[in-house]
Amino acid sequence: MREAIRALGAVFFAFVLAFPAAGAQKERPAAKPPGTAIASAHQLATDAGLQVVREGGNAFDAAVAVSAVLSVVEPVSSGLGGGGFFLLHDARRGRDVFVDAREVAPSSVTPQSYLDEKGELDRDRATNGPWSAGIPGLPAALVHIAGRYGRLPLSKSLAPAIRIAREGFPVYARLADGYRSRAKVMERYPGTREVFLADGDAPEVGELLMQPDLARTLEALARNGFDGFYRGEVAARLLAGVEAEGVRWTAQDLAGYRVREREPLRFEYDGWNVVTAPPPSSGGIALAQMLQMLEPWDLAKLPEPQRVHLTVEAMRRAYRDRTFYLGDPDFVRVPSRLLASAAYAAGQRSTIHPDRATPSALLSGAPTPLEDEETTHFSIIDAEGNRVAATQTVNLTYGSGFIPRGTGVLLNNEMDDFALRPGTPNAFGVMGYEANAPRPGKRMLSSMTPTFLVSDSRVAVLGTPGGSRIITMVLLGILGYADGLAPQQVAALPRYHHQWLPDVVQTEAGALAEPTIAALRAMGHTVATPPPAADGRSSSYVWGNLQTVMWNREGNVLEGGSDPRNPVGSAKVLPAAPRAR
Known part of the structure; x- marks a missing residue:
């Protein structure tokens, strides 16, 4: 009997613990995160984002830094010559916004440009060299996000990427393996050879890859914003580079590019x-x-x-x-x-x-x-509750394989994401029809x-x-x-x-x-x-x-969680600085 009473008392005690006494309040969820968390595909990019936060930046400044560094250290996946999507949550305004920096088709595009003599899709032209490239959107996105949502000057957020491009970073296995798989295409073009064969041979794991031309392009972007890439000397080099390969872009194709803010x-x-x-x-x-x-x-x-x-x-x-x-x-x-x-x-x-x-x-x-x-993604939450989900790309491994001389900018091969020939699968085996047919100034469909x-x-x-x-x-x-x-x-x-x-x-x-x-x-x-x-x-x-x-x-x-399939990825948390009393 005593054991039964004792057991009943234990059940009653557990019941009391399970339900707070009258007037007691459940602890409210925290209103703000305890710091900043960043997960990206490369440790140097994660570290750059956290550095910018330490210097007074928010999640959006960190996003610019992470994106730019990935553009330097992951040319196999993304870069200034590509585009991306940035999903932002602005905690102060309580607003979500989708920044569309997808590449667009140049004004000279026609579906017939990508067909061979038999009317079949020309796979080489669709995926290799400047014919396969859309007008890049990523540089415009970095300028837009820094100016509209960030706290720091663009030059400060781009500083880590500029330094890494100039001083170099150690080549890792995926970058070296990707180069070997695309070498025949990449070595067609003098501008690409000047970057990846600067020491006379293909990139090897552990050696430093330095990109001085890309550093100068980033400096122009940091100094002059949109005009530093889409007008002026960098734009002139881009136009000359594609024209040398028989492709026509116009100055207006570049200067007329605009990011789009869309409702998520x-x-x-x-x-x-x-x-x-x-x-x-x-x-x-x-x-x-x-x-x-x-x-x-x-x-x-x-x-x-x-x-x-x-x-x-x-x-x-x-x-x-x-x-x-x-x-x-x-x-x-x-x-x-x-x-x-x-x-x-x-x-x-x-x-x-x-x-x-x-x-x-x-x-x-x-x-x-x-x-x-290929493609790359990073995720950020900061101590104010701002957050960023960003996916950026040059499409296939090393994009088009083409770098216009003097720019360091590896162009995308996103034109293959259009339905270049209706009903014919693209490089990913995905088909499309009229809704995704190429038109001048049109954005190609994406899976990002x-x-x-x-x-x-x-x-x-x-x-x-x-x-x-x-x-x-x-x-x-x-x-x-x-x-x-x-x-x-x-x-x-x-x-x-x-x-x-x-x-x-x-x-x-x-x-x-x-x-x-x-x-x-x-x-x-x-x-x-x-x-x-x-x-x-x-x-x-x-x-x-x-x-x-x-x-x-x-x-x-x-x-944070960083994919274990990628040994150079990194997820880190930076505790918030103590608030002054």
């Missing part, structure tokens, strides 16, 4: 407010479709084969819509509201069989009437998907490179946060992907267990696993380079 796309999923990229990114609409299709299922409680099957079916349907409806909203009418609506997702969900694959051929291959592997997740207790920032797989990697990251994972766990999640056509579930090495693969095949899925390595063991083939930071408001803790 917003929707809700499982208690999170999702803020993400609108067109000309295809990512936000695809995320809204996929997550809203999946929301009725408690994915965390399903067996792995069932969970993967449902997720793949959502991917399949979203990528089918991407093919036909999405493009530059300044040129085509994109039915964003309809495609991103819960009602449309419900209709799509109704076509998903719970345990059978839907062959992509059964989803119409014609529009229904309706109302890189910088994203914020906001709940009552947590705020997360995430994004990744990965070409057409970007959207599905961000999707899996969001599902990881919804399952309660920490940032580093989210960054390390295994990855799989489906993009409507080809009708194949693609996976990283080891991403899915063998019984899961067998179950998916039994459902009718075609699953492509990476080939074995030369030694017969499993391939190390991996995707992406996800960078994410999270603020846990209940514990007032900042955390």
Whole structure:
């Protein structure tokens, strides 16, 4: 009896502890983060962002510094000759804004420029050299963000990048391997040879890569802002460089470039407010479709084969819509509201069989009437609650491979992201039609998907490179946060992907267990696993380079996660300086 009373007392005591006494208040979530967190694809970039914060800058100044340093140390992925998307949250104004710095087609562009004598897509012209390059947008974005949202002079935020370009940085494996894979193209052009063969041979791991011409271009940008790149000496060198290769850009193509501020796309999923990229990114609409299709299922409680099957079916349907409806909203009418609506997702969900694959051929291959592997990403939250999710790119490995002499600027090959020949897949196997056809001044469709997740207790920032797989990697990251994972766990999640056509579930090495693969095949899925390595063991083939930071408001803790697939990436937290009493 005494033991029973004692047990009853323990239960009562636990009950009392579980519910605060009348008048007691639950501790409120912190109003501001305890410092600054930055996750990027290179330690030098992360360190540059934190340096700028120490010098009095905010998240937006840090974003300029991180972006510029990545442009120096990751030419394999991004640079001043490319573009990007910057998703910003201005805490003081309580405002989210999407800064679109996507490249645009030059005025001389015509679809016929990219066809051979037989009317087929000229792959070399679409992906190599100045024909493949759009007018860069990244320099304009750095000027715009620093001037409108930052606190520091542009010259201070660009100083780390200028120093690193001039003094050099150690070559790492991905940069050296990428050069070897693109050497035949890059060595066509004297300006590129002057940078990457300055010492007589290709970049080797550990040696310093110095880029004095790029340092001078950055100095011109720091000194003269927009005009330092889009007018004056740098612009003249860019125009002369492309003209020497038989391509025509005009002074107005450069001087007329403008970033666009757009309203982000917003929707809700499982208690999170999702803020993400609108067109000309295809990512936000695809995320809204996929997550809203999946929301009725408690994915965390399903067996792995069932969970993967449902997720793949959502991917399949979203990528089918991407093919036909999405493009530059300044040129085509994109039915964003309809495609991103819960009602449309419900209709799509109704076509998903719970345990059978839907062959992509059964989803119409014609529009229904309706109302890189490279690239890089960084994520920032600062002590004021400002945040930045930024994804920037030159498209494929080392972009076009072409550097106009005297600029140090490696141009993008983003023209391949247009539907240069309708119905013909691009380098990522993604097709497009009229909505994404090239036109002078038009922005090409993108998969870049910088994203914020906001709940009552947590705020997360995430994004990744990965070409057409970007959207599905961000999707899996969001599902990881919804399952309660920490940032580093989210960054390390295994990855799989489906993009409507080809009708194949693609996976990283080891991403899915063998019984899961067998179950998916039994459902009718075609699953492509990476080939074995030369030694017969499993391939190390991996995707992406996800960078994410999270603020846990209940514990007032900042955390970062940097993709373990990338050994030079870095996520760091800088505690806020103590406030003066």
